[in-house]
Amino acid sequence: MNIIETSGLGRRYGSSWALSECTLAIPEGHLVALVGPNGAGKSTLLNLVVGLTAPSVGELTVLGGVPAGSPAALDGIAFVAQDMPLYRHLSVADMLHLTRNLNRRFDTSLARRRLADLGISDKRRAGKLSGGQQAQLALTLALARHPRLLVLDEPTAPLDPLARHDFMASVLTAMADDGISVILSSHLLAELERVADYLVLISRGRVRLDGTIDELLDLHRLLTGRPDTCAEAGYSIIESVTSGAQMHRLVRLPSTDAPLPAGCESRPVGIEELTLAYLREVPAPPLAALTGVSR
Amino acid sequence: MSIDKELSEASLEDVSPLAFHLDPSSGVPTYLQLVQQVEHALRLGLLKPGDRLPKVREVVADLAINPNTVLKAYRELEQKNLASGRPGQGTFVNGSLAQATLPALTTLRRSLRVWLTDAEAAGLDEDGIVALVTSTLRDFTDRRDPDRVGSLARPSRKAGGLA
Numbered sequence: 215m216n217i218i219e220t221s222g223l224g225r226r227y228g229s230s231w232a233l234s235e236c237t238l239a240i241p242e243g244h245l246v247a248l249v250g251p252n253g254a255g256k257s258t259l260l261n262l263v264v265g266l267t268a269p270s271v272g273e274l275t276v277l278g279g280v281p282a283g284s285p286a287a288l289d290g291i292a293f294v295a296q297d298m299p300l301y302r303h304l305s306v307a308d309m310l311h312l313t314r315n316l317n318r319r320f321d322t323s324l325a326r327r328r329l330a331d332l333g334i335s336d337k338r339r340a341g342k343l344s345g346g347q348q349a350q351l352a353l354t355l356a357l358a359r360h361p362r363l364l365v366l367d368e369p370t371a372p373l374d375p376l377a378r379h380d381f382m383a384s385v386l387t388a389m390a391d392d393g394i395s396v397i398l399s400s401h402l403l404a405e406l407e408r409v410a411d412y413l414v415l416i417s418r419g420r421v422r423l424d425g426t427i428d429e430l431l432d433l434h435r436l437l438t439g440r441p442d443t444c445a446e447a448g449y450s451i452i453e454s455v456t457s458g459a460q461m462h463r464l465v466r467l468p469s470t471d472a473p474l475p476a477g478c479e480s481r482p483v484g485i486e487e488l489t490l491a492y493l494r495e496v497p498a499p500p501l502a503a504l505t506g507v508s509r
Numbered sequence: 510m511s512i513d514k515e516l517s518e519a520s521l522e523d524v525s526p527l528a529f530h531l532d533p534s535s536g537v538p539t540y541l542q543l544v545q546q547v548e549h550a551l552r553l554g555l556l557k558p559g560d561r562l563p564k565v566r567e568v569v570a571d572l573a574i575n576p577n578t579v580l581k582a583y584r585e586l587e588q589k590n591l592a593s594g595r596p597g598q599g600t601f602v603n604g605s606l607a608q609a610t611l612p613a614l615t616t617l618r619r620s621l622r623v624w625l626t627d628a629e630a631a632g633l634d635e636d637g638i639v640a641l642v643t644s645t646l647r648d649f650t651d652r653r654d655p656d657r658v659g660s661l662a663r664p665s666r667k668a669g670g671l672a
Contacts, residue, residue, distance in 0.1 A: 243577070245575050245577075382573040383569070383571075383572075383573040386569045386573055386575060387569055387570045389575070390565055390569045390570075391566065407538070407539060408531070408533075408539055408572070408574045408575070408578075409573065410575065411575045411577045
């Protein structure tokens, strides 16, 4: 079952396309990292998935074929937006009460148990909690709805490293307990290897990379050698750096079982290295794409 | 995803003797670090057949890592016949990598300590000791078994020289 499936999806604001030609089929059970530069279209995609905006073109279904934004989709998806939407003047208990009344399904005892475990008192005002506690409160309200898909838009950006670790541990434990799927936009590439097992990379409103991280790592190699002896024809060059007679080239293989190029050394790459190469990639004219961008 | 939920029923003897840790700067993929730590513990006799590996949920909560990564590590250990999953109970050690008995290991460790004291007295620091041991070990294996030269240094494509 695909937790998110899109085909030719696009969203236009005025005359500019925030997202275009987006085609994805993300299976359930993963933690999907959505990465890309600011303004690349990450939040647009997440807002479309949760039904906060409607597509300009294309199709989008969630939870195995349910149209995004439909009542069934809203019931099965929980969303924590970038700015931790809490009513700052309300107490924690009032936030629970409000969220319970605004949702068809809300597990109050789960929420109370989680908050007690975290040492967050019922009586505190949401606005007086620390950044880490506010994030945990927002996450608790989301998880108590027992979603099948949890959508997180840069939830850990304002948190210190310890609070971030605890927040991610909570998300991943929920995944282990209930088998929920998670999609998370983040700039923290160093954390990806640990927390994510599926990657979607968006740049300039287009999907540049998507798949399980294992599969993506199997598809890419870093070649080192002399430019004239390295037979990398047939591989797409993602990034190329030449210094003197030495060349480093990150390439995408045509398939995971394709032979490795002869005449140069090749080694696997890490997910952070791979992501950075794609983020740096300059959309180049065809000629430059063949010869690589020398720096 | 089938993940153990019976944490609350865990009795004291159910606690795994092993606790995982991660080295984020090592460059070794997370699942492989978990596999290697189990193998290491087996080699040193710290884990025995019948011991339970930490439950997926415990590892996830401790290290903030993806549950699928832990499942992948445990699958790999099962494929190597070092562990096996029992539905609803967890994953248990069933193989052994210990090449010597615990008393033999203790004796070896003792003589190694004596050697290390000598090495330190001769002015070697930790890096110097590691370098000397590594090169002597390579020399030793090469001489005993000339065909195997380089076989240690050639990584398979999958594991890819990350170790």
